Amino acid sequence: MKRALITGVTGxxxxxxxxxxxxxxYEVHGMVRRASTETFERINHLSGRxxxxxADLLDQLSIIDVLKETNPDEVYNLAAQSFVPxxxxxxxxxxxxxxxxxxxxxxxxxxxxxxxxxxxxxxxSEMFGKVVEVPQKESTPFYPRSPYGxxxxxxxxxxxxxxxxxxxxxxxxxxxxxxxxxxGREFVTRKVTDGVARIKLxxxxxxxxxxxxxKRDWGxxxxxxxxxxxxxxxxxxxxxxxxxxxxHTVRRLVELAFQAVDLDWQKYVVTDPALVRPAEVDLxxxxxxxxxxxxxxxxxxxxxxxxxxxxKADLARLQGQPLPDFKARGI
Numbered sequence: 001m002k003r004a005l006i007t008g009v010t011g012x013x014x015x016x017x018x019x020x021x022x023x024x025x026y027e028v029h030g031m032v033r034r035a036s037t038e039t040f041e042r043i044n045h046l047s048g049r050x051x052x053x054x055a056d057l058l059d060q061l062s063i064i065d066v067l068k069e070t071n072p073d074e075v076y077n078l079a080a081q082s083f084v085p086x087x088x089x090x091x092x093x094x095x096x097x098x099x100x101x102x103x104x105x106x107x108x109x110x111x112x113x114x115x116x117x118x119x120x121x122x123x124x125s126e127m128f129g130k131v132v133e134v135p136q137k138e139s140t141p142f143y144p145r146s147p148y149g150x151x152x153x154x155x156x157x158x159x160x161x162x163x164x165x166x167x168x169x170x171x172x173x174x175x176x177x178x179x180x181x182x183x184g185r186e187f188v189t190r191k192v193t194d195g196v197a198r199i200k201l202x203x204x205x206x207x208x209x210x211x212x213x214x215k216r217d218w219g220x221x222x223x224x225x226x227x228x229x230x231x232x233x234x235x236x237x238x239x240x241x242x243x244x245x246x247x248h249t250v251r252r253l254v255e256l257a258f259q260a261v262d263l264d265w266q267k268y269v270v271t272d273p274a275l276v277r278p279a280e281v282d283l284x285x286x287x288x289x290x291x292x293x294x295x296x297x298x299x300x301x302x303x304x305x306x307x308x309x310x311x312k313a314d315l316a317r318l319q320g321q322p323l324p325d326f327k328a329r330g331i
Contacts, residue, residue: 243286
C-alpha cells in the first residue's frame with residue numbers, strides 16, 4: 001500500500017485529492033496547522049479513513065517530524081496562502097507560506113528520502129499574470145501581477161532547482177482556476193453562486209463584484225486533482241499545464257449562475273471599484289496539450305455544468321438540506 005502526505009488537506013483540492021487517493025488504495029496522511037478552531041468541514045466525511053498530523057510550513061522541524069512519522073511515497077504540497085487579494089495585504093506572510101514553505105518541504109525531503117519520495121508542487125496560472133502569450137503553456141514566460149503570483153513563481157522554480165540539483169522526483173502542476181462547491185466563499189466563483197442562492201431565497205438583494213470583464217480558464221477541482229496524481233505516476237518528473245483550454249468572463253459566470261435560478265442578473269449585480277485588483281490579470285487561458293498527450297488527462301465537467309452544480313449546492317446548503325449527490329469527480 002502506497003502512503004501519501006497531503007499538505008493543505010483541509011482545502012478544496014486536498015479533500016478531493018484525499019478521496020481520489022483512497023480510491024486508489026493509498027494510506028492517506030494529511031498535514032494540518034495547529035489552530036484553536038479546527039476547520040475540517042471539507043474532510044469530515046473522511047474521518048477515520050485518513051490520518052491527520054500537526055505541522056506547519058513555517059516550521060522546518062515540524063515538517064521533518066511529520067515526514068519521519070508518515071514515511072510517505074508521495075508528497076502533495078497544496079498548502080499556501082492562496083487568496084490573491086490577501087497577498088497584497090499580507091505580502092510577507094504570503095511569501096513565507098507560498099514561496100519559502102516550498103523550500104522547507106523540499107529541503108526536508110532532501111534530508112530524509114530524496115530517492116524514495118515523489119513530490120508534487122501546486123503551481124498556479126497566476127504566475128503568467130500579464131500574459132505574454134495566448135494560450136499559456138509550459139514554456140510561456142512568467143509575468144506575475146500579485147505577491148501571490150510572485151511567491152508561486154519562486155515555489156515553481158525552487159522545485160525545478162531541487163529536481164535538477166539533487167536528481168529528486170519533483171513535479172509542478174501549473175493549474176488554471178479550478179472550482180467546486182467546496183471552494184471558499186471569498187473566491188469569485190463561489191461568491192457568485194452563494195450570492196445568487198441568497199438572492200433567490202430572499203436572503204440578499206444584491207451581489208457586489210469587481211471587474212466583470214476579467215477572463216479565466218475555469219475547470220472542476222475534482223478533475224484537476226486526478227492530473228496531480230497522474231504526474232507522480234510517470235517514469236520521469238516533469239511540469240504540466242492543467243487547464244480546459246476555454247476562457248470565460250466573470251460576466252458569463254454571473255449570467256449562467258442567475259440563469260440557473262431563473263433570474264435576470266442585471267437587476268442584482270453592482271460593480272464595486274473597491275473590489276478591483278491593484279494590478280489586474282485580464283486574460284488567462286491554458287494549453288493542456290502536453291497533459292493530454294503524456295498523462296492521458298481530460299477534463300470531465302464543463303463550465304456550464306460546474307456553475308450549475310455550485311448553485312445547486314449553495315441553494316441546498318442555505319436551506320439546510322443535504323448537498324446534491326454529485327459523483328466525486330463528475331456531474
